[in-house]
Amino acid sequence: MSQAFSIRVQQSGAEYSCAPDDTVLRAGLRAGIGLSYECNVGSCGSCKFEVVEGEVRSLWEEAPGLNPRDRQRGRLLACQCVPVSDCVIKPMIIDDHFIPTDTPRRFTSELVAIRDLTHDIREFVFTDSQPAGFRPGQYALLHLPGVNGPRAYSMSNIRNPEGRWEFIIRKVPNGAGTAALFELKVGDRIDIDGPYGLAYLRTEVKRTVVCIGGGSGLAPMLSIARGMVADPSMDGVKLKFFYGARGPRDLCGEDELKALPGFGDRIEFFPALSDPDLAKAGSWTGLLGFIHEQVKAHIPADQLMECEFYTCGPPVMINAVMQMLGGELKVPPDRIHYDSFV
């Protein structure tokens, strides 16, 4: 194995070691340094940094997380850079808030089960020889054969001693990662790196939990629901689970939620369809409209201020939810936890 490089953070003087095939971001997080990040896949721009001394190599020059001004200033993405020498770096943001609660690790896993949930959403179950340690709502990076760069997927289960990592993934038309993933067979092995992400269940907060998921955003919301019922300190905390899909054939998740104790009582489920034509064609008699609108329709405004929100899904849905909660209803930002599936 090639020798690791030393990376020093200019602001704090903290030093860590980074293998030549590890990224500046992920090696820093593994070393317990609070480097700022969100997506881990080059899209959001939260991990921008500058190289003060030394040299790094970018794995994805065109990553959308950098704008032309960043490029002009020589800024880079820590999630897309590997070191080629010892370095001194200047991250744009460092905060203890980003220090991982479970140290992320890269391991080889075996695919042990595949299950169709809808026409284009599948559950994939991988196992590892070590216990699976992560918080409900977090994600991992899947390294897929023949695909440039890993892809981020949220776990749908919770930490477990058996080493099971479960994912619910929608096949994206013309997507390179999901094309490779949907070709995998039981018994195939891939590398997984995780856990990552900050939109995890805050078990110390006892406010009513509101989960808002759309499409493939089901996985982390399910993990949060499962995490709540598995944690005795959250007994009595209510859960309102909103899930949006386009048409009847895109809906899933009800069976998994129904299997949880308290379904229909402590746990309320609000599935809604956004496409009225598809709903009508499928004889749907349930809720209609965008999922964020259902939240406002089913929780009175004064109660909304007393809830803790978790939301995951496509960027357009996250933007609508954030606009409604933060912009219109003035819910304090520290009560809203989200991952945008950029």
Ligand SMILES: Cc1cc2nc3c(=O)[nH]c(=O)nc-3n(C[C@H](O)[C@H](O)[C@H](O)COP(=O)(O)OP(=O)(O)OC[C@H]3O[C@@H](n4cnc5c(N)ncnc54)[C@H](O)[C@@H]3O)c2cc1C
């Ligand atoms: C935090 C997070 C959690 C997510 N959880 C889920 C989930 O639970 N279920 C689900 O279905 N989807 C999830 N997604 C979306 C998922 O990561 C993929 O974006 C989606 O599956 C499409 O991938 P694709 O490879 O098929 O499409 P593509 O269009 O081929 O790839 C899109 C993704 O790959 C990255 N990418 C593209 N090219 C490169 C490159 N050359 N080098 C490095 N990276 C590249 C992009 O940043 C983008 O993230 C999540 C996304 C994020 C950010």
Ligand code: FES
């Ligand atoms: S964390 Fe690097 S671009 Fe999102």
